[in-house]
Amino acid sequence: MNFDTVREIAGRLTTAALFAGCAASGPLQAHHSFAMYDREQAYVMTGVVTRINPDSNHLQIFFGVLDDARRSVIRDDSGEPIIWTVELRSSSQMAQDGITVETFPPGTIFSIGLHPLRNGLPGGGRGEFGLYKCPPNTPPAQGMHCDSVAGSTRHGAAELPEPTGQWPE
DSSP states (O other): OOHHHHHHHHHHHHHHHHHHHHHHHOSOOOOOOSTTBOTTOOEEEEEEEEEEEEOSSOEEEEEEEBOTTSSSBOBOTTSOBOEEEEEOSOHHHHHHTTOSTTTSOTTOEEEEEEEEBTTOSSEEEOTTOOEEEOOTTOOOOTTOOGGGSTTOEEOSSOOOOOOSOOSOO
16 A cells, blocks of 8 residues: 555545534534523513614523503613613524514513523523513503513413512512
């Protein structure tokens, strides 16, 4: 066997090994830990979209939480709206559930289940909880969520969870 034949066989074996390794590993997914979320707590929040960040790793919805009467957003001591953020799956996955910048423009009223951040900041992760969008300019009744409003739409297969906590406390 000459050197060129050995090199050709080695190249084919290397290529085959790389292909087999990639095929066996499944799709590549780099991801962060979900330890930042309190998975023991489940909140159901109804709010008004202020903006959406359609990042490729996680779509984020920024929103002002509606008060229990569902008439205005909750504000801090200086009168500024308290803006929450909820992290969802990737923008492409969320688009399959009908959640995009175009379908959830600023002013959209929606309800979502989330696990709050452990550090107490106004944010959380959706996890596997439901998300409902109210019809335009139609907030739910006092103390209710968008899943109770006629004409609301569910985005994803999950329902809203039974809350184990609430904000504000």
